[in-house]
Amino acid sequence: MRHYIAVILFLYAFSSFSQQSGRVLDTVFLKAEKLEDKSVGQPILKISKGLLPNYRPQLTEVLQFETPIHFKENGFGMVSSASFRGTTAQQTAVVWNGININSPFLGQTDFNLINTQNSSEVLVRPGGGSTQFGTGAIGGVVYLNNNLKINQDNTHQIFTSYGSFNTKNLSTNHSISGKRTNLQIDLSYLDSDNDYKYQNSDQGNENGKFYNLNASVNGIYKANARNTFKIYSNWFSGERHLSIIETTQTRNKYTDEQLRLLGEYQHKSGIGQSTVKLALLNEKYRFYPELDSREGSNNGNAWTYIAKYNYQIQLKKILLNVGGTYNLATATGTNYNNVKQNTGSANLFLKHKLRNNFTYQATLRGELSEDYKSPVLFSLGTRWKPSPKYTLNTSISRNYRVPTFNDLYWPGAENPDLKAESSLQYELSNEFTFDNLKFTLTGYYNDIKDLIRWLPYSGNLWRPVNTNSVRIYGLESNVHYGIRFNNHHFKIIALYSYTVSKNKETNYQLTYVPYHKGILGISHKIGAFSTNINTIYTGEVFTHTDNNTNTALDDYVLTNLSLSYAFGKKANWILGAGIKNLFNSDYQTTAFRPMPGINYHINLNLNL
Numbered sequence: 001m002r003h004y005i006a007v008i009l010f011l012y013a014f015s016s017f018s019q020q021s022g023r024v025l026d027t028v029f030l031k032a033e034k035l036e037d038k039s040v041g042q043p044i045l046k047i048s049k050g051l052l053p054n055y056r057p058q059l060t061e062v063l064q065f066e067t068p069i070h071f072k073e074n075g076f077g078m079v080s081s082a083s084f085r086g087t088t089a090q091q092t093a094v095v096w097n098g099i100n101i102n103s104p105f106l107g108q109t110d111f112n113l114i115n116t117q118n119s120s121e122v123l124v125r126p127g128g129g130s131t132q133f134g135t136g137a138i139g140g141v142v143y144l145n146n147n148l149k150i151n152q153d154n155t156h157q158i159f160t161s162y163g164s165f166n167t168k169n170l171s172t173n174h175s176i177s178g179k180r181t182n183l184q185i186d187l188s189y190l191d192s193d194n195d196y197k198y199q200n201s202d203q204g205n206e207n208g209k210f211y212n213l214n215a216s217v218n219g220i221y222k223a224n225a226r227n228t229f230k231i232y233s234n235w236f237s238g239e240r241h242l243s244i245i246e247t248t249q250t251r252n253k254y255t256d257e258q259l260r261l262l263g264e265y266q267h268k269s270g271i272g273q274s275t276v277k278l279a280l281l282n283e284k285y286r287f288y289p290e291l292d293s294r295e296g297s298n299n300g301n302a303w304t305y306i307a308k309y310n311y312q313i314q315l316k317k318i319l320l321n322v323g324g325t326y327n328l329a330t331a332t333g334t335n336y337n338n339v340k341q342n343t344g345s346a347n348l349f350l351k352h353k354l355r356n357n358f359t360y361q362a363t364l365r366g367e368l369s370e371d372y373k374s375p376v377l378f379s380l381g382t383r384w385k386p387s388p389k390y391t392l393n394t395s396i397s398r399n400y401r402v403p404t405f406n407d408l409y410w411p412g413a414e415n416p417d418l419k420a421e422s423s424l425q426y427e428l429s430n431e432f433t434f435d436n437l438k439f440t441l442t443g444y445y446n447d448i449k450d451l452i453r454w455l456p457y458s459g460n461l462w463r464p465v466n467t468n469s470v471r472i473y474g475l476e477s478n479v480h481y482g483i484r485f486n487n488h489h490f491k492i493i494a495l496y497s498y499t500v501s502k503n504k505e506t507n508y509q510l511t512y513v514p515y516h517k518g519i520l521g522i523s524h525k526i527g528a529f530s531t532n533i534n535t536i537y538t539g540e541v542f543t544h545t546d547n548n549t550n551t552a553l554d555d556y557v558l559t560n561l562s563l564s565y566a567f568g569k570k571a572n573w574i575l576g577a578g579i580k581n582l583f584n585s586d587y588q589t590t591a592f593r594p595m596p597g598i599n600y601h602i603n604l605n606l607n608l
Helices: 002-017 059-066 405-409
Strands: 028-030 045-048 070-073 080-083 092-096 121-126 140-145 148-150 155-163 167-177 181-192 210-222 227-241 253-269 272-288 299-314 318-333 336-355 358-369 377-387 390-401 421-434 437-449 452-458 461-466 470-485 488-503 516-526 529-538 556-567 573-580 588-590 599-607
Touching (some): 059 070, 059 121, 059 516, 059 529, 148 167
Parallel strands (some): 092 140
Antiparallel strands (some): 070 080, 121 140, 155 167, 155 599, 318 336, 336 358, 421 437, 529 556, 573 599
16 A cells, blocks of 8 residues: 555645746745854855755765765664764764754664655754754764755655665655745655575565655745744654565564654845744654564654744844754653653853954853753854965864653663763864865864763663763865866765773773764766765774774775766756675674675666
8 A cells, every 4th residue: 555655745736836837037036044153163064956966865875985974784674773982872963954853762863764855955064063962962963954945946856766675766856936936846766675684694684664755844934024934744654574684583673763843934024134933843652572473562743842933133244043942842741651751951052253364253151951961052253265276274173962762761670860971072173175186184072971871770770870081083085176188077976983992991992983984985977977986994893892802893895886867958868777785795783794795786867
């Protein structure tokens, strides 16, 4: 039935808007949040919508091949968690159009449940960001944007692909624009048997099939030069069978459903601008102990209500912003007896262009909660450009992560005395720009206190406690280079990160944090043909806190190759094919969870 529902939704959306006539007009871009304007001292990695089709629709693969973030997956398509600059999975904030969407249950995001086909772009900002985005932004921020465009041509896009393990993907994106309006409708469907064979073994990935359906509707109405209204919405529904390690294990499954609604009103008056945001987030999960059981056992249902207000004054060289946020999160379910968290925060932001080549920004944030104590947060960033070819960025910030519902309320293990994690971090970045070459070298240091960990305390019971302090430091470098020979266009992206993340008490590296990660991406275009080859190297990771090398996961190299050809009168048909894991590497990102070997896919893209 789900296949029919998906097809009907796609056909309806396409037929409803495909008759819109095209126009040639001046485009006006209205971004959901101008992250760049408030990131002095911290470089940003941009992943445009044009790059996203080179990867699977799950956000995991995009970030794995384009950023220094390391991912741990319980097998392909299963739970995926990030380690950003040596931090834990709960210390990376995922922000959707300005709203932090990390789970209130676990405090983290499952990156295999985020579909990139409904986003206009993905921005990644390494380093602290709690003064702007709240809890969890210690390792960095992953920012999902939907850019609304008024006064432009209507566009319609259909993308479909089929690949190994009977993997099917279908998505449509529609943008309908007027002089004062823009409506975007995006739908996507992903389905896979996910029954790949393990290498050097007669076993395979059993009980690993999954599917998900994702839909977004976003819109803007610019009433006049002073008043603008925006809405954003996203709905996700998915089911995953949980792959088993031993054939004797019981086969079970897990369902997820998420709803996000966001309304925004912006009023401009002279040099001032007021912005009001109201958001409603819902997250549901249910675990089924057997595949054919209709009633699940463990389940949870969380609602989060957010109200934000910001007042901004733009003077000639000064940008001043004063704001506040109220957040109410509630949860019910088998392990949550209508629990609640009330938090309120206030923030002050100042950006000053002191000289033509020197800009600084400062942010202060305070937060009140009835459940935990939160530190006063601050950040200070500078950007100095002494020459057109060199820029020096510096940043210092205090960041935090609050305890989650599971930390505070899990029956029998709850710990109401938990304190928020806090971190003090420093960063220095050098940017060199020469014609078609850009090189960035960044060094950072991060001191984390009161790290929350679940440890055994009685028999087989575990309980969250504030425990170790962690010292993290490292280097990141990346190179972007573009060159053209006659009709040949080349783009090269290279990235290397070195990460030390150690428990201060034991001096052992944190588990699942590689010391080394390298990325090399080369794209070539001539006429209607395009080729992309992307390679990552991930160093050895420890799976036990005592850094036992006997249980460590080996380093590995992973390479993807994709080809495409554009045809038609306007080159609006694009036929493509790709090979994942080109050299058939045998690798794992989580112990006892082998990942797929070489696999293939074909795809067809139509742009109208």
